[in-house]
Amino acid sequence: MFHSVFTIAIILTVSVDCGRILVFPHDGSHWVNMNTLIKELHSKGHHVTVIRAADSWYIKEHSPHYNSITVDFAASGDEAFFKLFVSRQLQIRQEKCQFWTSFSLDMELKKRFSEMHRKICEMVVHIIENQKLISSIREAKNDVMLTDPANGGGVLLAHYLALPLVFNVRWTVHGEAHFSIAPSPLSYVPFPLALLTDRMTFFQRVYNMLFYIVRLFLYRRIVGAHYSALCNRYFGPDLDYFELFQAADIWLMRVDFVFEFPRPTMPNIVYIGCFQCKPPSPLPADLEAFVQSSGEHGVVIMSLGTLVGDLPPDIDNEIAAALAELPQKVIWRHTGKRPSTLGNNTMLVDWLPQNDLLGHSKTRAFVSHGGTNGILESIYHGIPIVGLPLVFDQHDNLSRMKYRGVATVLDVATIEKNVFLEALQHVINEPSYKINMLKLSKLERDKPIPPLDSAIFWIEFVMRHKGAGHLRTKSYKMSWYAYHSIDVIAFLLLVVLLTALLTFAVIRYICCRACMKKPFEQD
Amino acid sequence: MFHSVFTIAIILTVSVDCGRILVFPHDGSHWVNMNTLIKELHSKGHHVTVIRAADSWYIKEHSPHYNSITVDFAASGDEAFFKLFVSRQLQIRQEKCQFWTSFSLDMELKKRFSEMHRKICEMVVHIIENQKLISSIREAKNDVMLTDPANGGGVLLAHYLALPLVFNVRWTVHGEAHFSIAPSPLSYVPFPLALLTDRMTFFQRVYNMLFYIVRLFLYRRIVGAHYSALCNRYFGPDLDYFELFQAADIWLMRVDFVFEFPRPTMPNIVYIGCFQCKPPSPLPADLEAFVQSSGEHGVVIMSLGTLVGDLPPDIDNEIAAALAELPQKVIWRHTGKRPSTLGNNTMLVDWLPQNDLLGHSKTRAFVSHGGTNGILESIYHGIPIVGLPLVFDQHDNLSRMKYRGVATVLDVATIEKNVFLEALQHVINEPSYKINMLKLSKLERDKPIPPLDSAIFWIEFVMRHKGAGHLRTKSYKMSWYAYHSIDVIAFLLLVVLLTALLTFAVIRYICCRACMKKPFEQD
Known part of the structure; x- marks a missing residue:
């Protein structure tokens, strides 16, 4: 094999209609992803309008990249509750509370989730019933609805406005997105959150x-019940919300097969995992100086995500004490009270340029809660992970990384200094973690086109062709028994049975005739 | 919406290892597709070695694009028989022969097919047992096996040589390729050749x-039995040919969803439909002059594929007589005796530059036998079709085009001048055919990267990463009952049944005790 460097230049001259995109986002960390797409769409010359609730946590009213429609309505859920939920979860795990305590907290969360979705439905009603508002949206002549179906507002509104529908999606009102649209044999497709792999034992x-x-x-x-009720109210009893939602033209799926186990997919699913990943930008001077001061040992980055700036003091102290004993320098995104055991090697920051730090040549490990974005960035930059999962899909995300030999996972609620230190040292010093992560990174970066370009291409495709019907099966309109061919199998079994019975009856008749004939013959 | 023209320039600088590709092709029209890939691979600097049988119909020993290994063995099947088969098929349909005659011809064809595959197996044995030959192939240190699994020789050889495997595929030893690898619910995925769509009635x-x-x-x-036997012989009884074949890294599928109905797919299936299509090159001067002489009426192109240069004289005459009455000029690929009814407007040619003619601005319709290549070229250039299907998948291919409103289909065996003329005039003059075809063409051409580039990318990807394991499910190794969760469902039903029985028994016991107690109390 001889080596060379090729430059593949793919020049597509396409007539793109710079169009109008209506966005119904999902608040919280999901918005970070949506905003990346919006910025790129804006840079391509498209006009983006974002619908937001008045009490939005993250979605700003004013932006250079979009116009916003602020609906005078509180629908974004209760950020304080989610923060409380995380700390209560930790407390339960820390105190090893009984099943019942944990279960009731889980039910409380589900109730709040349900409440959030009810409010989103009310917000949609608010929009539809506001003649002035809905007329102005209609008159804007949008070309496509781009939405995160973690809530169903965008789906309902798109149907009401007769707009083609593009999803920027990982979770939906009905759970993980694949399970709503692609055949998902449960024999080898682990349901997310179940902490399983694609190779399962019988049990x-x-x-x-x-x-x-x-x-x-x-x-x-x-969750789904609220949307179904709204769907019935506006579109009649014959149309189910689930059907509207399955009719989306393109599903921009925020994962790929470096993260996901291989599984069946559909022609209108486009994998855009790591679309937010990019080569690192230079760090701010003070951060760069701190990183450089780590010498050959390098740095460890720690962040537990958007919701969690700090942990209960006892946990924080165990973590800080372990970090203090590392020869590496540490940059820790930490917003609360300074842990008393904090070492000189650790810098606390309110916010950190995560992508730029993970892409820095001196970074040795990433202590992460296991959010999908952070994991994909870590893969992209080839940085092994020490996982401290807190809630939601974080345990499952990290279990996948552990399975691939690029992470160790600890229970943050019961963490002890020595265990954490050992895990850190193991991940930093045992070469297999780095080697495996670099292999994943190489796969992740090796795509025919960058995933962000792919996302934009398919949004524009839907605008150009007013949908993508040729990629979308309409099999969701079939009854469940027809879809699974149960009626056909039953029919064929019946035919076989009747044929067997008939054959048996004929043979019996012939035999009887033969038996009866004999006496006559003998006569 | 404001309009503008964007140039999307996707520049990927990738370090490509220019490698060594071993090709085990399938002879006949399939070779045309494989050769397109080979030429492109060669132009990228890769070294291609093609394995061919000594009696190959199409695969030349010498080429500027590849080296060949000629196996001194007759394995390419009987071209004369296939030509005879086509004419016999026509005769049967023409004479409206009985089911039995048709069935016996079909069985004869299957026998010949079986024979062809047996010979390919023998050819593989020939290669493996020839120490000098197999050593030289080994020593060449190929990086990947590229094969058309319409025969299984490449699959077996790849396993023997421990090479990663890429398929250039539409049909396999087990039928249509999707059915071997992707979940294919028969409720909405029509089996090819069944002349059905994705919307079926119960029957x-x-x-x-x-x-x-x-x-x-x-x-x-x-067909499969030959390969299974060979697999057992060389790789032991625990390994089935079907498993080897399902383990291919990438399936370059020679269709896409402008042709295929939307259906489940897999992450390692890459759609390269129309990869051979390209903008037209200028025609030879005489052909261009003939085309230009058609004036505003334009031209009709007619070709019945590689195998069929002419039809029985009576059919040829009916066709020629119809063509003679068109105001259009006609270019007909025709190698046999000149039909007596041929008009002045019709030019017979031994061979025609099909892509360049279909891409000519004066072309109005394409009279085609319905081979996949021709149909995809017709879609690419937006030319409506009059279909005259002969054998194999041609009826099914054309039925899909008819369903999409871009073709009419006639039975060539019983064709009459007036019927054919009417069909031609209808397709040329009824605007819906052209409008629908242009819509398909627009979809076909609108892809993130050209399908040929995509094919090359994925072949190189497999070379770079020595496979594509992360995209390939290993679920094919499961038993059928585990794959379909039948054991799990049975177990859960059993648990439900036992729980119900136990509950019933306990209730019965309690009731009995209560009943029995009363008499005592009364005592």
């Missing part, structure tokens, strides 16, 4: 199926 | 299932 497969059934029931009952 | 679904079962049985029994 893991049993667990996977039960887990799926329970989750599906909960999602439909607690 | 069409019954037919689809029966058709699938029969075809699968035939393929496995008549």
Whole structure:
């Protein structure tokens, strides 16, 4: 094999209609992803309008990249509650509370989730019933609705406005997105949150199926019900919300197969995992100086995500004490009270340029809560992970990384200095973590086109062709028994049975005739 | 919406290892596709070695684009028989022969197919057992096996040589390629050759299932058996040919969803439909002069594929007489005796530059036998079709085009001048055919990267990463009952049943105790 460097220049001259995109986002960390797409769409010359609730946590009213429509309505849920939820979860795990305490907290969360979705439905009603507002949206002649179907507002509004629909999606009102649209054999497709892989034992497969059934029931009952009710109210009883949602033209899926296990997919699913990843920009001078001061040992980056700036003091102290004993320097995104055991090697920051730090040549490990964005950035830059999962899908995300040999995972609630220190040292010094992560990184970066370009291409595709019907099966309109060919199988079994019975009857008749004939012959 | 023209320049600088590619092609029209890939791979600097049988129909020993290994063995099947088969098929349809005659011809064809595959297996044995040959192939240190799994030789050889495997595929030893790897619900995925769409009535679904079962049985029994036997012989009884074949890293599928109905797919399936299509080159001077002489009426192109240069004289005469009455000029690929009814407007040619003619601005319609390549070229250039299907998948291909409103389909065996003329005039003059075809063409051309580049990218990807394991499910290694969760469902039903029985028994016991107690109390 001889080596060379090729430059593949793919020049597509396409007539793109610079169009109008209506965005119904999902608040919280999901907005970070949506905003990346919006900035790119804006840079391509498209006009973006974002619908936001008056009490939005993250979605700013004014932006150079979009116009906003602020709906005078409180619908973004309760940020304080989610923060409280995280700390209560930790407390329960720390105190090893009984199942019942944990379960009731989980139910409380689901109730709040349900409440949030109810409010989003009311916000949609608010928009539809406001003649002036809905007329102005209509008159804007948008070309496409771009939405994160973690809430169903965008789906309902798109149907009301007869707009083609593009999803920027990982989770939906009914759970993980693939399960709503692609065949997902539970024998080798682990349901997210079940902490399983694509190779399961018999009892893991049993667990996977039960887990799926329970989750599906909960999602439909607690969350989906609000949208179905609204759907019935505006579009009649013959149309279900689930159907509207399955009719989306393109699903921009925020994962890929460096993260996800291989599984069936659909022609209108486009994988844009790591679309927010990019080469690092230079760090601010003070941060760069701190990083450089780490010498050959390098630095460790620690961040527990948007929601969690600090942990209970006892946990913070165990963590800080462990970090203090590292020869590395540490940059820790920490907003609360300064831990008393903090070492001189550790810098606390309110906010950190995560992508730029993970892409720095001196970075040795990433202590992460396991949010999808952070994990994908870590993969992109080839940085092994020490996982401290807190809530939601974080345990499952990190279990996938552990399975791939690029992370160790600890229970943050019961963390001890020595255990954490050992885990850190192991991940930093045992070469297999780095080697495996670099392999994943190489796969992640090796795509025919960058995932962000792919996302923009497909949004523009839907605008150009007013949908993507040729990529979307309409099989969701079939009844469940027809979809699974149960009626056909039953029919064929019946035919076989009747044929067998008929054959048997004929043979019996012939035999009887033969038996009866004999006596006559003998006569 | 404001309009503008954007130039999307996607510049990927990738370090490509210019490598060594071993190709085990399938002879006949399939070679045309493989050769397109080979030429492109060669132009990228890769070294291509093609394995061919001594009696190959199409695969030349010497080429500027590849080296060849000629195996001194007759394995390419009987071209004369296939030509005879086509004419016999026509005769049967013309004479409206009985089912039995047609069936016996079909069985004869299957026998010949089986024979061809047996010979390919022998050719593989020939290679493996020839120490000098196999050593030289090994020593060449190829990076990947590229094969068309319409025969299984490449799959077996790749496993023997421990090479990663890339398929350039539409059909396999077991039928249509998707059915071997992607979940294919028979409720909305029509089995090719069944002449069905993705919206079926109940009885069409019954037919689809029966058709699938029969075809699968035939393929496995008549064709697959040879490969399984060879697999057992060289790799032991624990490894089935089907498993080897499902383990391919990338499936470059020679269709896309402008042609195919939307259906589940897999992450390692890459759609390269129309990869051979390209903007037209200028025509040879005489052909261009003939085309220009057509004036405003334009031209009709007619070709019945590689195998069929002419038809029985009576059919040829009906066709020629119809063409003679068109105001258009006609270019007809025709190699046999000149039809007596041929008009002055019709030019017969031994060979025609199909892509360049279909891409000519004066072309109005394409009279085609319905081979996949021709159909995709027709879609690419937006030319409506009059279909005259002969054998194999041609009826099914054309039925898809008819369903999309871009073709009419006639039975060539019983064709009459007036019917053919009417069909031609209808397709040329009824605007809906052209409008629908232009819509398909617009979709076909609107891809993030050209399909040929995509094919090359993924072949190189497999070379770079020595496979594409992260995109390929290993679920094919599961038993059928585990794959379909039948064991899990049975177990859960059993648990439910036992729980119900136990509950019933406990209630009965309590009731009995209560009943028995009363008499005592009364005592």
